[in-house]
Each structure stands twice: as structure tokens, then as C-alpha cells.
Amino acid sequence: xxxxxxxxxxxxxxxxxxxxxxxxxxxxxxxxxxxxxxxxxxxxxxxxxxxxxxxxxxxxxxxxxxxxxxxxxxxxxxxxxxxxxxxxxxxxxxxxxxxxxxxxxxxxxxxxxxxxxxxxxxxxxxxxxxxxxxxxxxxxxxxxxxxxxxxxxxxxxxxxxxxxxxxxxxxxxxxxxxxxxxxxxxxxxxxxxxxxxxxxxxxxxxxxxxxxxxxxxxxxxxxxxxxxxxxxxxxxxxxxxxxxxxxxxxxxxxxxxxxxxxxxxxxxxxxxxxxxxxxxxxxxxxxxxxxxxxxxxxxxxxxxxxxxxxxxxxxxxxxxxxxxxxxxxxxxxx
Numbered sequence: 001x002x003x004x005x006x007x008x009x010x011x012x013x014x015x016x017x018x019x020x021x022x023x024x025x026x027x028x029x030x031x032x033x034x035x036x037x038x039x040x041x042x043x044x045x046x047x048x049x050x051x052x053x054x055x056x057x058x059x060x061x062x063x064x065x066x067x068x069x070x071x072x073x074x075x076x077x078x079x080x081x082x083x084x085x086x087x088x089x090x091x092x093x094x095x096x097x098x099x100x101x102x103x104x105x106x107x108x109x110x111x112x113x114x115x116x117x118x119x120x121x122x123x124x125x126x127x128x129x130x131x132x133x134x135x136x137x138x139x140x141x142x143x144x145x146x147x148x149x150x151x152x153x154x155x156x157x158x159x160x161x162x163x164x165x166x167x168x169x170x171x172x173x174x175x176x177x178x179x180x181x182x183x184x185x186x187x188x189x190x191x192x193x194x195x196x197x198x199x200x201x202x203x204x205x206x207x208x209x210x211x212x213x214x215x216x217x218x219x220x221x222x223x224x225x226x227x228x229x230x231x232x233x234x235x236x237x238x239x240x241x242x243x244x245x246x247x248x249x250x251x252x253x254x255x256x257x258x259x260x261x262x263x264x265x266x267x268x269x270x271x272x273x274x275x276x277x278x279x280x281x282x283x284x285x286x287x288x289x290x291x292x293x294x295x296x297x298x299x300x301x302x303x304x305x306x307x308x309x310x311x312x313x314x315x316x317x318x319x320x321x322x323x324x325x326x327x328x329x330x331x332x333x334x
Contacts, residue, residue, distance in 0.1 A: 030060035044090035050083035088112035
């Protein structure tokens with residue numbers, strides 16, 4: 001009887017401990033090969049502080065700057081912001097074949113060109129390398145990476161011309177190459193961008209020549225070509241039939257066309273044409289859009305500023321230094 005009670009007590013004790021004190025075995029999600037590659041990247045970047053947690057004993061799917069797929073555990077995102085990465089972008093980055101997003105931002109000590117190895121990343125959707133010390137050209141091989149949806153290489157020191165091949169990317173919906181040292185023309189293929197909601201930033205470079213007429217085929221919601229050396233006509237970027245265009249900045253170029261003949265869409269909220277060679281008068285059609293920003297100063301405009309809309313909400317600095325503009329907010333016409 002005593003033996004029976006003892007067995008019963010032992011049985012209940014085992015159930016208690018197995019229920020409340022189960023041993024925990026957490027399998028590491030990170031693939032050993034991927035971890036090895038990441039540690040090579042860390043070493044190539046001179047063991048930066050922001051990668052301190054990158055340690056061979058921990059799960060790389062928990063590391064800062066790394067994202068793994070919940071099911072496959074493949075690394076699909078690699079990023080680093082406001083850090084101390086130093087040196088060229090390691091070619092080992094391209095040994096993460098399932099990478100969809102690559103983002104290095106505010107890393108002033110990243111140097112050298114964009115490595116050709118990146119062309120191996122066939123699944124890459126987003127490429128963002130911004131505010132770094134990158135030099136060299138915008139690589140032509142980007143035009144072969146057919147899954148790219150967004151490219152930002154802004155705020156670097158890239159030189160040379162913009163490859164035509166980028167305009168042929170079938171899924172691209174946005175391109176930022178602003179604030180570099182790029183030269184030459186805007187590729188005519190940029191009128192072939194497939195995205196219907198396309199954002200194009202090319203400002204603060206040294207681009208020259210005429211804006212390709214092909215760009216008139218696109219209804220860009222946001223286009224910034226300011227602070228370049230572009231010349232000739234830009235009126236075809238507008239048109240009353242366009243419905244998506246909102247922000248247009250063409251300021252500080254050498255553009256020359258008759259503003260009075262341009263039809264402007266109602267959707268415009270931002271228009272900056274200052275410091276060009278634009279002639280004619282301000283059309284009454286510009287009283288229709290609800291502008292948040294408007295500037296036509298430092299041109300060759302003449303005539304009375306139309307009354308109506310919100311053209312008078314902007315002060316004289318939006319209109320001064322023209323040939324003979326007059327009317328509020330400038331002095332009355334004689």
C-alpha cells in the first residue's frame with residue numbers, strides 16, 4: 001500500500017514538473033552560411049559600433065539591421081542608418097541571394113564606387129545608398145536588375161552620365177539621383193518609365209542639354225530637375241490633360257519658353273520656375289490650382305499678374321526680377 005502511495009506521489013510530481021518546468025529549446029533561425037557572410041561584412045566595414053551585437057553566438061535574425069523571412073528565415077533586408085560603417089561596400093553583400101532591400105543611410109565614411117557584385121542580387125527591389133561618400137558612376141548594370149522598384153543614390157559624390165538602361169526597368173516607380181555631380185543629358189528613355197505614380201529627383205547636379213520630349217508622355221506626381229544646366233523648352237511637362245502632377249521644380253536652370261501658352265493642370269500644388277529665361281505673361285489658368293508654393297522670380301516675364309485663386313497669397317519675392325511684371329503683390333501696372 002505504502003509502495004502504491006509512493007508511486008502515485010512520484011507520478012504527480014513528474015506531471016507537475018513536466019507542466020510548469022518544461023525545458024526550453026529555441027532553435028536558431030539564422031542560416032549558418034548567412035551568419036558567416038554577415039560577419040565578413042562586419043569585418044570589411046572595420047567592425048563598426050552599430051554592429052556590436054553581431055556575434056557568432058547569437059541569432060543573426062535578431063541583429064540590428066537584419067530582417068529574416070518568418071517562414072524561410074532567409075535574409076531579405078540589410079540596412080544601417082546613422083552609423084560608423086567605413087570603407088567600400090563589401091562584395092559579400094551580394095552573397096545574400098534573397099536580399100530584397102539594401103539601405104545604407106547617413107554613412108559618410110562609406111567610400112568607393114557601387115560594386116559590380118550587387119548585380120547578382122536578382123531579387124532586389126529597393127536600393128538606397130544615401131548621404132555617403134560614394135564616388136564613381138551610376139552603374140549601367142542597374143538596368144539589368146529587373147525587379148528594382150525604387151532607387152535612391154542621393155546625397156553622394158557620383159559622377160559621369162546617367163545610364164539610359166535605368167529608364168527601361170519594368171517595375172521602377174521612383175528614382176532619386178539628386179545632389180551628386182552628374183553630367184550630361186537626361187536619358188530619353190526616362191519617358192518610358194512604367195510606373196504610373198513615378199517620382200523623379202535629379203536636382204543639384206550638373207546635367208545639361210534639353211529635357212527630352214519623351215518626358216512629356218509621363219504624368220509625374222513629383223519631378224525635381226532644379227539646379228542643373230538644362231536649357232530649352234519644358235512646357236510639355238504640363239498640360240491640362242494631366243491629373244497626377246503635383247510638384248514641379250525646374251528652378252535655377254537655363255530654360256526658355258513662353259509661359260503664356262502653357263496649359264497647367266488643376267492638380268498642381270507646387271511650381272517653382274525661378275532663375276530661368278522664361279518669357280511671356282502669367283496665364284489666368286494659374287489661378288485655378290491651389291498652390292502651396294509658387295515662384296516665377298528671376299525670369300523675363302511681363303504683364304499683369306492675374307487676380308484670383310491664391311496667386312496673391314505669395315509675396316513680391318515670388319515675382320520680382322522679371323522684365324515688366326506688375327500688379328499685386330508687385331506695384332500697380334502703369
